[in-house]
Amino acid sequence: xxxxxxIDGRRVQFKEGQTIMDAAMAEGIYxxxxxxxxxxxxxxxxxxxxxxxxxRHVAACTAPASEGLEVENDTDEIRAxxxxxxxxxxxxxxHVCPACEKSGACQLQAVAYYCxxxxxxxxxxxxxxxxxxxxxxxxxxxxRCILCELCVRASRDNDGKSVFAIAGxxxxxxxxxxxxxxxxxxxxxxASDKAAHVCPVGAIxxxxxxxxxxxxxxxxxxxxxxxxxxxxxxxxx
Amino acid sequence: MPRIRPPFPVTHxxxxxxxxxxxxxxxxxxxxxxxxxxxxxxxxxxEASAGTKLLSISGDCGKxxxxxxxxxxxxxxxxxxxxxxxxxxxxxAGPAGILLGPQxxxxxxxxxDVGTGGSFMVFDNSRDxxxxxxxxxxxxxxxxxxxxxxxxxxxxxxxxxxxxxxxGHGTTVDLETIQRMASVMRNTSHCGLGATASNPAVNxxxxxxxxxxxxxxxxxxxxxxxxxxxLEESRALTGRDDPGAHLQGGGV
Numbered sequence: 001x002x003x004x005x006x007i008d009g010r011r012v013q014f015k016e017g018q019t020i021m022d023a024a025m026a027e028g029i030y031x032x033x034x035x036x037x038x039x040x041x042x043x044x045x046x047x048x049x050x051x052x053x054x055x056r057h058v059a060a061c062t063a064p065a066s067e068g069l070e071v072e073n074d075t076d077e078i079r080a081x082x083x084x085x086x087x088x089x090x091x092x093x094x095h096v097c098p099a100c101e102k103s104g105a106c107q108l109q110a111v112a113y114y115c116x117x118x119x120x121x122x123x124x125x126x127x128x129x130x131x132x133x134x135x136x137x138x139x140x141x142x143x144r145c146i147l148c149e150l151c152v153r154a155s156r157d158n159d160g161k162s163v164f165a166i167a168g169x170x171x172x173x174x175x176x177x178x179x180x181x182x183x184x185x186x187x188x189x190x191a192s193d194k195a196a197h198v199c200p201v202g203a204i205x206x207x208x209x210x211x212x213x214x215x216x217x218x219x220x221x222x223x224x225x226x227x228x229x230x231x232x233x234x235x236x237x
Numbered sequence: 238m239p240r241i242r243p244p245f246p247v248t249h250x251x252x253x254x255x256x257x258x259x260x261x262x263x264x265x266x267x268x269x270x271x272x273x274x275x276x277x278x279x280x281x282x283x284e285a286s287a288g289t290k291l292l293s294i295s296g297d298c299g300k301x302x303x304x305x306x307x308x309x310x311x312x313x314x315x316x317x318x319x320x321x322x323x324x325x326x327x328x329x330a331g332p333a334g335i336l337l338g339p340q341x342x343x344x345x346x347x348x349x350d351v352g353t354g355g356s357f358m359v360f361d362n363s364r365d366x367x368x369x370x371x372x373x374x375x376x377x378x379x380x381x382x383x384x385x386x387x388x389x390x391x392x393x394x395x396x397x398x399x400x401x402x403x404x405g406h407g408t409t410v411d412l413e414t415i416q417r418m419a420s421v422m423r424n425t426s427h428c429g430l431g432a433t434a435s436n437p438a439v440n441x442x443x444x445x446x447x448x449x450x451x452x453x454x455x456x457x458x459x460x461x462x463x464x465x466x467x468l469e470e471s472r473a474l475t476g477r478d479d480p481g482a483h484l485q486g487g488g489v
Contacts, residue, residue, distance in 0.1 A: 044385070045384050045385050045427065047386050047426070050424070050425045057424040059425075062241045064243065081420075081425060084418060084421040085386050085425065088386055088390035088391060088394065091394070092389075092390045122414075123394065123397055123461040123462075147383070147389075166383075169382055169383050170379065170380070170381040170382065170393075171378065171381070171383065171390065171392070173382075
């Protein structure tokens with residue numbers, strides 16, 4: 001069944017079973033998101049894709065599209081809410097953009113620019129987090145993890161390894177490595193794993209190739225995320 | 238963690254089948270209607286809220302306990318029934334419910350006014366209401382599962398901002414920030430816990446404005462930390478405590 005609904009007044013086609021996000025992506029309409037990747041089952045945890053559908057707030061990545069639905073996406077109200085959510089993510093972790101290898105190719109940074117976030121504003125929580133450099137090919141900087149669970153989903157559902165998991169509750173929720181030692185080097189994680197190539201931020205980084213593309217010439221330095229989409233789609237460029 | 242909805246339990250619940258979830262109170266009302274007819278239920282309560290409500294009344298009152306009241310009873314009448322006096326505030330419907338002061342004691346326990354699952358807490362004037370609300374917010378920081386951003390981070394940030402105000406370091410900007418974070422939590426959280434977790438803080442600001450305003454600094458902005466105090470570690474490391482190693486007025 002083919003149906004139609006609107007996003008910010010623009011008529012959008014959808015197929016039965018598609019979410020608002022699916023239909024928007026198919027039509028090239030950008031709805032900011034961090035935990036969503038169309039290759040995996042929707043998660044709905046970052047809430048950055050929050051839109052209003054017939055006046056009700058929903059996550060575009062999990063809300064089904066339906067006939068005649070009126071979706072508000074790029075409005076001042078929604079943009080302000082997304083800014084607040086992004087500010088929450090920035091102060092929750094330790095995100096030091098100028099010193100980050102992922103700067104310019106980071107979705108958190110790019111979405112923040114897109115939503116006109118100028119400063120984190122809230123009180124930084126400055127959590128004490130470790131860096132795991134035990135693996136020969138990849139390092140993990142837990143300071144930058146935003147708990148999107150893309151690596152968790154990719155490793156479990158695609159790689160069949162379940163190398164990653166989220167442990168702890170509430171503000172103590174954190175990414176853990178599934179090894180007795182808790183170290184990535186003690187797992188069967190490999191550079192060829194899907195999980196090695198889905199991180200939207202700089203939490204999972206390949207070793208031996210730092211700053212290959214100079215800052216200023218990276219993906220989101222050249223074009224805004226609304227035009228080029230997710231960083232995972234540009235792996236190896 | 239609550240699953241992604243839809244589907245809702247009404248269509249996909251127990252074993253993936255349509256499921257109705259009711260509490261004991263509803264079953265008792267349904268049994269009463271079956272035996273005595275609908276007039277039996279409608280003879281008490283209001284037009285929109287027929288029947289009675291069980292309240293679990295606790296706190297500063299002479300007779301705490303379980304009460305059955307007709308819907309439509311005012312909060313003042315409930316307080317009188319349980320022999321509460323000098324009441325500063327009531328928290329109806331639990332920590333995620335609503336905090337009301339004497340100006341609202343004429344409001345009614347009913348779906349169309351003050352709805353509740355049954356919790357009714359009484360606080361008299363000997364209680365530190367800011368402390369009570371911070372206790373509720375601590376509860377939500379602890380209860381948040383951590384799945385979605387607004388609830389996971391918002392509960393902690395509101396709690397910290399409230400602490401800043403409670404300690405006399407807050408300004409009107411801090412109250413506005415709390416309300417902005419609360420609005421985002423209400424609108425964007427994955428489940429009902431996050432959607433209502435900010436209620437105690439927002440209720441305190443809206444229903445008890447003097448309580449916090451009296452503690453505000455009369456500037457538009459106060460930093461969340463004391464810059465001079467932040468230098469303490471450096472002073473200790475360098476063995477300095479001379480005037481040059483200090484920032485006047487906390488460095489602001």
